[in-house]
Amino acid sequence: MSDKKKDNDWSVLEIKAAVDAYLKMLELELTGQKFNKAHENRVLRDSALSTRTRSSIEFRMQNISTVLMRMDREFITGYKPARNVGSNVEQSIRTVLSERGVQPGDPKAPTADEETLERRTAALQKQKIKEPPKGIKKPKRTASTRTAYVRDPEVRAWVRNEAEGHCDGCGEPAPFQKLGLPYLEVHHVKPLAEKGSDQITNAVALCPNCHRRCHHSSDSEEYTASLYRKVARLIPE
Numbered sequence: 001m002s003d004k005k006k007d008n009d010w011s012v013l014e015i016k017a018a019v020d021a022y023l024k025m026l027e028l029e030l031t032g033q034k035f036n037k038a039h040e041n042r043v044l045r046d047s048a049l050s051t052r053t054r055s056s057i058e059f060r061m062q063n064i065s066t067v068l069m070r071m072d073r074e075f076i077t078g079y080k081p082a083r084n085v086g087s088n089v090e091q092s093i094r095t096v097l098s099e100r101g102v103q104p105g106d107p108k109a110p111t112a113d114e115e116t117l118e119r120r121t122a123a124l125q126k127q128k129i130k131e132p133p134k135g136i137k138k139p140k141r142t143a144s145t146r147t148a149y150v151r152d153p154e155v156r157a158w159v160r161n162e163a164e165g166h167c168d169g170c171g172e173p174a175p176f177q178k179l180g181l182p183y184l185e186v187h188h189v190k191p192l193a194e195k196g197s198d199q200i201t202n203a204v205a206l207c208p209n210c211h212r213r214c215h216h217s218s219d220s221e222e223y224t225a226s227l228y229r230k231v232a233r234l235i236p237e
Helices: 012-030 037-045 054-070 087-099 114-127 153-163 208-216 220-230
Strands: 185-188 203-206
Touching (some): 012 037, 012 054, 012 087, 037 054, 054 087, 153 203, 185 208, 208 220
Antiparallel strands (some): 185 203
C-alpha cells in the first residue's frame, strides 16, 4: 500500500511549493522559454512534495490554472484548468498567489484567447453594460499557429445584449444556450482580416447559420448588405 498522502490534506507549505514551481514555469512560458513539466514534477517529489504522487501534483497544477483563469490571469497552456476545485483549496491557492504578488486581472481586458473572451463576455453580459463600449478600432494580431486578433469582451457582450436573444440576421431566437445565456455568434461585418474594427458599429449577433451564410454562401455580399439595412448602428468601413 502506498504511503502517499491524499489530495484533500495539502498543507500550506505544500501549496506554497506547488504555486512557486507553477509560477516559475509560467514565467518561462510567457517569455518564450522552454521547460519540462515532468522534470519539474520530479523535482517537487524529490523535495518539498516527497509524499505526493506524480498525478497528485499534476492535478494540483491544474487547480492553480483554474484559480488563475478565474482571476483573469494567464495560466500555463499545458495545465488545462480542472473543472472542479474545492473552495478551501481555491482559497489557499489564492492566498499564496496574493502573497506572491499575483492580483486579479481586469475582466474587461481585451484578449485574443477565445475561451477567455467567452468567459469574460458572459460575465459582462450578466452585468448589463449601460454605455456602448468604445471597442478597438485597429485590433492587433497575435503570434499563434493560427491568425488571432485581440478583441474587446465588452463589445461582444453589448452586441449580444442588444440582440436580446434573437439573431440580427434572420430574427429567430438563439438556437441554444451557453453559460446560461442565449448563444449568438458576434460577426464583424467588415472582417478583422480586412482591417475591420472591433467596435459595435461593425459587429452584429448572428445565429450559427446566418454567420456561416455571411462567410460561405453564394449570396454573402447581398446578405451582408442587408445587415446594414436591418441594424441601424452599423457604419460601413
